[in-house]
Amino acid sequence: MCGRYLFDPATGALAAYYQEAAAKARKKQQVIAVNEVFPSNHVVTLGANRQQEIVSGVTKWGFTGFRKGHLMINARAETVETKKTFQASFQQFRCVFPMSGFYEWNHDKEKYYFSSNDPLYVAGFYRILQREDRIETESIILTTNPNDSVAAIHDRMPLLVDQPHITSWINDLSFARHWLQADMPMLQVAKV
Incomplete structure (x- = not known):
């Protein structure tokens, strides 16, 4: 679940996030994926800086797996704290x-x-890895049980965070643990 998503950098708040992250990506010679986004792409994510302010950054979507070529792109909200x-x-x-x-x-x-009529904010987490010649940040999307708008199509959906709760999700572990069981909002659905 959630193996592709759309990031349109020309719309509303996404434009501002993209501009901030793109400046950081250029310094590292990274290209941020736009429009249809695939696993292993460099993507815009929101995280906290040292002052716990929310800022745009660039992460590579997917955790490198144990086998060569294996990429973990999603984690289940129900078991995220039981998986080492x-x-x-x-x-x-x-x-x-x-x-x-x-x-x-x-x-x-x-x-x-x-x-939705507004951008979606999908819960996730990241890790920082020291590679031979660089530091790489890998990210993963959290999924949960689907609500009625998704269940007829798929048995999982992304764990969505309401925009006013982004800071709490990122900076407050107690809030995040509670949010893992939150009810998801209904979404608009269209066959492509």
């Missing part, structure tokens, strides 16, 4: 993926687009 691979990152480095909407496929391989 995710536990510390969730507790220390939460982020939000701002997006226009996300895509999902049904059992017949038909593609659907889920959105």
